[in-house]
Amino acid sequence: MPISPQPANPAHGGPAGPAPAVSVIIPVHNTRPYLPRSLGSVFAQTLDQRRIEVIAVDDGSTDGSAAWLTAQALHHPNLTVITQPASGGAGRPRNVGLSLATGDYVFFLDSDDHLGPEALDRLTRMAQTHHSDVVHGRIVGVDGRAAPVDLRTTRARVTPFDSPVYWTLAAYKLFRRAFLEQHRLRFVEGRLLAEDLPFGIAALLRADTVSVLADYDCYYLHGRPDDSNASRQELDWCEYLHYIGTVLATVEAEVPPGPDRDALMVRHFHGEILMPFAAPYLSRPPDGRRAMAAAARPLVERYLTDRVQAALPPRLRLRAHCLRAALDDALTAVVRADTEATPPEPPYAADGRLYARYPGFRDPHHALPDACYDLTDRVAPRQRLTGRQWAGGVLHLRGTATLPGLHGTTAEVLLHGPAGRYRIPARHDGERWRAAVDPATAADGAPLPAGLWGLKIALTAHGAPAPDADPADTAVHREAWLVPEPDGPGEPAAVPAGPRPRLVGRGPDGPAVAALLPAGPHHHLHLDLDPDGRRHPLGTDLRGTVTTTRTGRATLTAHLTLPGCPTDAGLRLTLRAGDRTLVARRTTVEPAAADRYTLRCSLHGVPPGTWQVALRLTAGPLRHDLPVRTADDRTPLTVTVPRPSRRLRLR
Template sequence: MPAPDDLTAAAPAGPDATVKPTVSVIVPVHNTRDYLDRCLDSVFGQTLDQHRIEVIAVDDGSTDGSAERLADHARRHPNLTVLRQEASGGAGKPRNTGLDRATGDYVFFLDSDDRLGPEALDRLTRMADRCGSDIVYGRIVGADGRAAPVDLRTTSDKVSVFDSPVYWSLAAYKLFRRSFLETHRLRFVEGRLLAEDLPFGIAALLRADVVSVLADHDCYYLHGREDNSNASRQDIDWCEYLDYIGTVLEDVEAQVPPGAQRDKLMVRHFHGEILMPFGAAYLARDLAGRQRMAAAARPLVERYCTDRVRAALPPGLRLRAHCLRAGLDDALTAVVRADTEGQPDPPHLGDDGRVYAGYPYFRDPERGLPDACYDLTDRVVVRQRLIRRRWAGGVLHLRGTADLPPLGADTVEIVLQRSGAAHRVPARYADGAWQAAVDPATAADGGPLTDGTWGLKIAVTAHGEAGPAGPALRREAWLVPEEGAGDEEFAPRIVGRGPAGPSVAALFLSVPHGHLHLDLDRDGARRPLGDDLRGTADRTRSGRAALAARLTLPGCPVDAELGLVLHDATRSVALRTTVERGAGDHYTVRSLLRSGPPGTWQVVLRVTAGPFRRELPVRAADGRTPLTLTVPGARRSMNPLRRTRG
């Protein structure tokens, strides 16, 4: 017997109905019994207290046993309410039903074939509380063959739809402040299987005061189904769909004035909705069906595909848009077939120094397709991996892979860049792999690098068929070490710079992008040596003071002098010091004192290598307290000590 239209609760209210939940999780369900345990268990396993979570599952006329499975979960989880309604033909109506019933400060829409990361709700709600967010995007992860719509890489308290990638993910699965949704009466389109969340997502983003991004935790897992039954993979009446997209874009047009900002939004819609059907679905239709699809899309191209939008599209979509506007159905079919049934010919570097995609009819006089439709020059970027970085003898050795897809590469250079200055260091390159040696003594065109912070880039050059005598394309990119690489090479070290004298060199990564930099500091103040320098001060049985210190000192020259020194407010005393050099740049220094000037002295380690001289404070075992030595009133001579001035 079919379920009635009015809603019935399949579970009692939560354990304490007087406690208002922090977040209501709304789960639309339609024939997803095989995935319900995974979905709901991800909610019941949240680190956020279950008393603060209200779960509302809306069964939209399931016939596969989903209703019974929901009832079983409701018996075991008092914070789950199950509502039932007739099948509505899409996720919009069950989401609206759940939203009307929700009581939480926030709502989160979770599809019943997906799941949450274990800390998602705790992290998302805390960020919303802290930032006053109307919407919080959590990082989305694709699973089981399904890709995430956008890769959110940077956590941000507040972003704009015009300067961040959030507009590229208009789907429902994110956190919303419920009062914000109610103030603007935002609801989903009902009865649609595909793109029912577009008007909701667009209106929410354009009206929100604060949109935040939580990118440092995997919040939402977007799963593909084994039977490819996800709504986005179903057969669609594409002409009707394109007419519907036209009404959606009319709303965008009404809310965003013409210009660069509106065009940024339209680029996403040409990628995601307008040109998306022109693939396998287009080729599967007969000639008349293809012509109807083209006729449905043509008004959208004519109205919204400005020159700025067209230039922002990749060549395959740019050609589709041009063919639709110009009524070139044969050329449109050839372009779609090149992408769908095979692949375009390899791109090539033209005699004008531009890179052109290998789609059909390039410079065919009978077709007259503009070169600009094929041009992908501005889309060619360096693909590179920095596999290894290693210091040896004061020289930084780098190794990695690099090319310019789809052109390959012919030469590679390392570029050191700072304050308008740039120096190039050639790399050995073969079969996609490169090696380079950056010597601070010679890297500045044969001379020493000056003090300061140097960014490290890789420059890759590809030549055309004419070789080095013909046109070439050169691109640069920041060097970024692979994740998980060791950090031992980031320790400050002493390096030689020829006539410029030794300096303290340190590698570090910029924040937040992780670009590799080299800091050269003659004074050693920005990134001091001896971070692990620890020492002890003991008394021997004969009454002598025994000082010992250990540290790692990368790059220390073999002829360098290391000595312990005592300082007070006005005096310095250099001690006779023995030095033991161990493996891995580890040093142990010791001094033995019978007597000395009375007072309390701070212990430092003096490092001298030619003109290079640094005094490094010795700390006690806790790493925080400076190591001091107290000498009582002297009774004997200072034979063990050599006294110096300052």
């Protein structure tokens, strides 16, 4: 979209030298109280200011914003300020800024939001590394405003169809400027709301590479105390819905019918088509409500496929059905039920399904289909694993878990493994649960077989009996993988999973080395039982020394932590040279607190040569040699026995 008259009154220092890495474009309209925070976050970037071009376009402010910006330009040579008459939205100021930008990349920052200090450095480096046309940084909502989407995984390449990036079509992200010029992408001008939809849609659908930077809080999206954000303003909703129709027509032209287009339409039913049918709808008189419904009905009829309808939650599914069927009274009742302050009632349960308790359910006067109310597939456990520890060879787990909106919850821990599926009862009290997993009895009273076992929490709860349903048929069953909590701020939830590997008894099957570890892309918690002790090393802190008296008598001493070591286990120090192994005739074992052990033996009659020291662990059928390292952990501990008449030499 071309930009007609040249904006007036530029004030700038004009950054000298080569083109900047990134141009930050900031549309401004009566946001004077927020400008120090917004502009300040740009001037505080870790990226060199000589590589940042800042273009602030004041769009007819009347609160002194333009004067403040002009004064700042005197102190910041990389800031250019443009003033122009009010245009009625952020579209024209952004277009003006884009026409003046010289950076390799462009970032659009709203003047009431701010950036994380490392945002521009991280975003531009990611774009350069992966040749990205668009980079979505992680967005954080503050001051009562929610982020449009929670980006959790950093990925070099995503598409609108395999990631949540399409759910945030707003402008605040990094774009390669040459890509924007190649496709002549510009914002719709003169609109207060949704002016960035066509721009964001075209950018995502035409980009060769879209990347996500989710491991840093790049953009802070602020709410305003006076609730004056553009998205909160009163609009002509009928005109707005007509405009959305023109936007969706471009999506229809870009994406053929099928699952991909439907996935995008689900987002638009959430974000644009059904969004006005809340407080704005109820605030109108009956004829105004009918006009809004009439404006939305063509969009519902054209884009609400069976796949889209099934993907919507009941509150939106019901709205869409009522709009399409011209059920104005039912629509008003559903919208009113969502806006009332009364707490939601438990959902109905019948025939193994759950139904939202909205007006009209199984009411013969409305004849709304049960499918509009069905939320069975949307009820998921809300749970956290808060503790995991071993005590006496038993794994103790604890956490919190609920099925939101249901009551009478009971819990079990499920073990999924190569030999089957076993249930461990859990004590559940309100939201908290505890369970004890004993490998000696976990397989329905028998020893748990060796192998990798996934750990889940299984919940059973109850809904309210549906009309004309059997009151006994209200049970709902759900399962969820247990995932370790992070051990500290910024650490991934996957590491570490729990206590160090240990020996556990399994009755007649003998002991095994047990380890808790995350597995798979989602870091689900698993219990690995290794009867050979090969996959998870024991005694990783095993250290030793050799001391020699003046008479040549040598003593070997070793220290280690060995969780779960049975009292009848054999612990003997050994010496190995080539294919020869000598086992100490007598090893003294001194246990201490916290599973610590000290072992000693005297070296008598050892043949000459260089011998590597190890600790032999024997527990039932398990026999494992653990290497001993020097006290400084630099090399394996070795003993050199000289030929007769020479003293013992240590290394």
